[in-house]
Amino acid sequence: MAALNNIVAATDLSAPARHAAERAALVATGVNARLALVHVTGRAPLEQLRQLLAAGEGGIEQALLDGLRGTLQVLGEAIHRRYGVAPAVAVTDGDLLPSLLAHADALSADLLVLGARGSSFLRHILLGSTAERLLGAARCPVLVVKQPPHEPYRHLLVPVDFSPIALRSLQLAAMLAPTAKLTVMHAFDVPFEGQLRYAGVDDAKIGHYRALAAERARAGLDRLVAASGLAPERIRQLVVPGDVSQRILEQEQESDCDLIVVGKHGEGMFEELLLGSTTKHLLAESQCDVLVCR
Incomplete structure (x- = not known):
């Protein structure tokens, strides 16, 4: 890069x-x-x-x-x-x-x-x-x-999907803040979960689907971190279920990060992350700085 x-x-x-x-x-x-x-x-x-x-x-x-x-x-x-x-x-x-x-x-x-x-x-x-x-x-x-710069960035939150921009975002985050810790997060869901319930799929089966989605997400994060070439001790991997923008804001508070790094032109649930209302929501509601990658 x-x-x-x-x-x-x-x-x-x-x-x-x-x-x-x-x-x-x-x-x-x-x-x-x-x-x-x-x-x-x-x-x-x-x-x-x-x-x-x-x-x-x-x-x-x-x-x-x-x-x-x-x-x-x-x-x-x-x-x-x-x-x-x-x-x-x-x-x-x-x-x-x-x-x-x-x-x-x-x-x-x-x-x-x-x-x-x-x-x-x-x-x-x-x-x-x-x-x-x-x-x-x-x-x-x-x-x-958004915040006065009292010191170099210490802790970056990097929400990722598994599109090509995810790797570039992670590498850019590490380059911009060479001494910072990185939390690499992927938020997942079960596609059409509400419709599946409406169609009569029981909770046990949906729970099974959710476990499979989480397992695939963890494997995807493992591959992404390995491809980044970054030192593993710098990186905390996090897989969470639910709405991506909500999970970003929750993790911002829980992890006390000072920069959120997001990639543009993702896939799946991330494809709208930097378009329309989600963009405005993130820029308006996050307390820390935001880096938007291409």
Whole structure:
């Protein structure tokens, strides 16, 4: 799997968004990656400002942009002093989501980092259909930061199915947090269990089906962990029955994890994990950071 060489952190220069920049710096330091900070000034607000400016006040817009660059530069210098990584900084304007993704592509980003609670565009990016567009359009993994980064990640929760993305997600998790423990979880169910009961299948037979599903899930986890090449002592394997999003949130609390790593384009019960309501549920309800892998 390719290394994490280039990390791009987006910031709207709010205090919550600073957490994302600091987490990006902490990750960059841990994996020896380059870091870039980018601020996108929305085209619509700039156009509204231009309409308010009188003739001869065109310098106000330039002063505003210069001020934003100065603020971003100050943030970059503070990150350099604290984390030892000197980030490149850029202020760009345009349509928010396309501009951000274009900047990440131009820098060959291996990881895009966003704050979950910014004061302006980042807040909107992580709500509703825009979140789905971002996760669908980004060419690299997206790390959504919710908590202040006091230390490197210590415990990662990695829900997996057994599609090809599961192995990449697990390897990326281990690469991003080289010293962290990993809980690799698979949630299973008995397909059409309700319909089977309605059709008269008794509890003993359904229990047998559930035991078979659990056995196959454990075997699948064994194969996945072996294929990852990771040290077994880093990994705790967990097979649980039930709804995947509910089990993720339960395990987040029980295991006290500080990052959830989820893969996109899974199979079976995971195929909707990062689409529609489940995406919004996970981003809205989880307390810890979330890494979305492609």
